[in-house]
Amino acid sequence: MSREERQAQLIDTAQRLVREEGTDALTLGRLAQEAGVTKPVVYDHFGTRDGLLVALYRHYDALQNAALDAALAACSPSLAERAEVIASAYVRCVLTQGQEIPGVAAALAGAPGMDALKRGYQTDFIAKCRRVLEPFAGGGRLTLASLWAMLGAADAVSDAAARGEIRAGEATDELCRNIISMVDRHRA
Structure with a gap:
């Protein structure tokens, strides 16, 4: 092997x-x-065990990115479809991993470099969303505050769906509406 x-x-x-x-x-x-x-x-x-947990965390992020990239490549270039793809890919990835990754992240809390690793993945996701969504803002620029709020909403509704508090479809629909609203607010 x-x-x-x-x-x-x-x-x-x-x-x-x-x-x-x-x-x-x-x-x-x-x-x-x-x-x-x-x-x-x-x-x-x-x-080390932390090295193993970091590898698991990186693996999860790679899966999430690959799923999002494939879905974006296959969708039409409209705001509604791009927002739907981002929302459904995010929720689906969290549901696929269940509570595994939150458990891994919790086990790594306080590990050297973990905060920087997580922050790096978050900023990469935000940058990708900006590239994909900003063309629909009519010349306006999506603010970092709005993009961070979108990520917070994505985490919150996905987590609620993973715990069974809301249905996956509800999480996806709400996140999609949140994304479209964010872009609409920034139209020039």
Whole structure:
């Protein structure tokens, strides 16, 4: 098995462990046992438990970005459709991961560099949304405050849907309306 294939196997096994037993069950030793490899193999890939958790977090972000990019590439260039794609991709990704990633993020709270990593992913998402949505603002520029508010709304409604407090369709629809309203407010 190549290094990349082994890394993917370890990430898949770690995700399964977190999904089935929670973040506390995930140790490098347990991952080695579940993956059928020796501890040195796991240590070689991740170094520390925090390294493993960061890799899981990065994997989740890569999946979210790939899903959003594919959906945006396939949609028509209209504000309504772009807003729908952003909203549905965001909610779907959170629902797909359930409470796994919040558990991983909580386990990494206070880990060196975690805040910067999370902030980097957030600012990348905001920049992507700006590029995709700003052309519909009629020459106006979407403010960072509005884009951060959109991200906060995305997190809130997705989290509520993941907990079963609202339906996924409600979360998507509300977020879509929020995005369209944000763009409309910035029209020049």
